[in-house]
Amino acid sequence: MKWTIEVGRYDRTQAPKPGTTRPYPPPYENAPAKRYQTFEVELDDQAMVLDALIAIREYQDESLAVRCACRSAICGSCGMWVNGHARLACISKLRDVAQDGKVTVESPPSMPVIRDLVADMTPFWEKNRKVKPWLENKTPVPSGEEYRVPNDAMENLIQEVSCISCGLCLMDCESYGVNPNFIGPAALAKAYRYSADPRDDKTTQRLGEYSKPDGVWDCTHCYECVSVCPKGVAPLEQILKLRRMAVEAGFTDNAGTRHAEAFADSVRDSGRLNELTLMPKSFGLFNIRAQLASLPAAFNMMRAGKLPPIIHHKIPHLERIKTIFKRLGGIK
């Protein structure tokens, strides 16, 4: 079968001066060398977008830059925009994404770009580092043997541990789009992974950190991270769990929750409004209550099938959230 692949390219042919080789910052449309180039490839109908890109790179144009290694959604290298949405090229079947046999691929506009389909992932790694993603061991560390913890407590974390750092969630995150300092979906999911680890000693400090501006309260529930994630990590779900933990730990009225208001404004001002992001505002932003109150509506949306089925059975326990409402006086 013949497929047409349109590739957003950035030619970087001139030799850079040493030390001045930083990638193009977003918005990448302003990059001086952006152009679209069209290739035709012959591949069967099981082929993936990445197969097409490799075929181009190997037999048509060796200068096409694209990261890939595992070809099976394990290494997280091949995140890019496919027809305007963040996807892994290696598991995007051409026949599923092509429109009239044509697919457009490019570096996502939200990330700086190094060259062609190679985005600069520095923002992603910096956010990851920011949440202190390592175990702070509870003491005493058992000597010569493992911590005794129930298997459930470990299985609870496997959803995040499945994250392959492909960055798709960050690329399409609505909140990140308007606030580059937002810690972002994957890093917050990671934050949950260590906060909820029964072997970690710093849960409370972590929750305090993550409740600050740019943290858990900056998420607008746009669901992009849930729908683009190829590994079922459902970052939003982890963020909601973190919020609940933070509230339970007493971080109820801090700069973070107040910041949500300013953030909602910025979303409005940016022209990116939707029902969910509006919710806190229309509730008059009674910090926690408003934020939490928007959750059931969101869950209804999920039930109504507006979201991928993957998170249906994985939503946090509503009853527990309702209990929190009651405690805070939010629900009768």
Add this chain to the structure above:
Amino acid sequence: MILDHDVVVLGAGLAGMRAALEAARGGANVAVLSKVHPVRSHSGAAQGGINAAIGAGDSWEIHAFDTIKGSDYLADQDAVEIMTSEAPQDIIELEHMGVIFYRDDEGRLGTRAFGGASKARTYFVGDITGQALLYTLYDQILKADVKVYEEWFATALYAPDGTCRGVVAIDMLSGELNLVRAKAVIVATGGMGRVYEPSTNALICTGDGIALAYRIGAPLMDMEMVQYHPTTLKGSGFLMTEAARGEGAFLLNKDGERFMQRYAPKMMELASRDVVSRAETVEIAEGRGIDGNVLLDLRHLGADLIMSKLPQIHEIALDFLGIDMITDPVPVRPGMHYIMGGVKTDVNGASPIPGLYSAGECACVSVHGGNRLGANSLLDTLVFGRRSGKAATEFVKTVTSPASGEDFLAGEQRRIAALMTRPYTGETHARLRLELGTLMDEKVGVYRDEAGLNEALAGVQALKRRYASVAVGDKSRIYNQALTFVLELGFMLDCAEATIYGAITRKESRGAQSRTDYPQRNDAEWLKHVVIRYGDGGPPKIDYQPVTITKWPPQERTY
């Protein structure tokens, strides 16, 4: 640019990061250099698990014996003793670092069964064990604030006066060549799967470090021992983890027969990999396969078990073949998976070249001998990663920092510049890669013979001549992958040649080496390692090394 560190670790997979962590703990100024971001390393693909004898009823001696028997008695038993006896402490340490290992009902570490093992001693995290380990180590590297040169591609080792004192690497972002000087270098660049086509390995597994070390005179050992995994997916060659059989999956031929009963009546599907791969090859060759494959049947395990313990392979079979293993068996065949050989080291990761250490899949201690047991490789990366990090840290206290190297860097810059300006003559790296891979799979695969190996050697030598005229089809400096592909192809050709020389030299069948012209294991003559040194233009120099036997004299091997 010239940079300085005490220890530089080349490679950021499990072996490299474990080594770096140990060096950092020992107070060394250590840096890690990797051609991909650390978490993109191929260690992340390991699905099944990691072995250690911790539980009641198991002991490191039994683990050692299984490993030695699995190796077809080619493993060095002193090294195996170290690996298996230190395994429990390394697993516990990983747990303390945060790995979310599967637990039993009492909250203690729980296990699953794996091929070639007489006890269930494989520790795991779902079917993403490698990923869980890799990320935990990366998190520890962040915690320890170890310097990482990300997306730096090594082109040469700096080896003045017969010692190893640094690495030259291209910073992919700028295209600049830099010399990272060090008192010791630990090569942990992983396997060379792409020398074969197809392979379960990622596109980045091209044997770089093995070739780099070889070129500065480091001996390679057991290179003929190339493991074919019995269950790789039809077509693409993706791995269907051995954990599937560990959990109880069957292998069937086209008549629906569990054919392993004729080859390994006791262990059946869980006999060691070389045995199962040979059985499948025979079934297929004798017409009992389906389209060059046999079937991996998980249906009787049930949807719950498949989805909870083997979700990743379920997803891969669905994505790439459209087959749902809950309702249908999956076509699989033996596929190139792992190399037992590599840079020859002692039990502390030291090569005979002062300052050059190696650990992980690219190193050969040798703990795997003729055939590696499933879930022993992750263990190897951690135990010997740790030991090499420690040994290198001790070593750097005894030597002074290297000076100079400007000339070496300039020479390397000229070499790369010449490569970049080479005119296009019609040869491309992609075509040569494909030809190399196909040739190796056909002639240096599960079954081998003299005639085929000689053809393979002639073929690789012809490819080497053509390689000299391959042009780089990208003239940019920034993120020039055409250049790195050409360099990788050069590494792969060296690795392929060493593999073929090893296979031609060993005139017997042992472990992964099955010679149809020498079908028996021959302990009288071949209970020894084949060691290969770079010939620098001419043919390599071949040499032997006795196998260390401690407690387990060779026996006949049945499963």
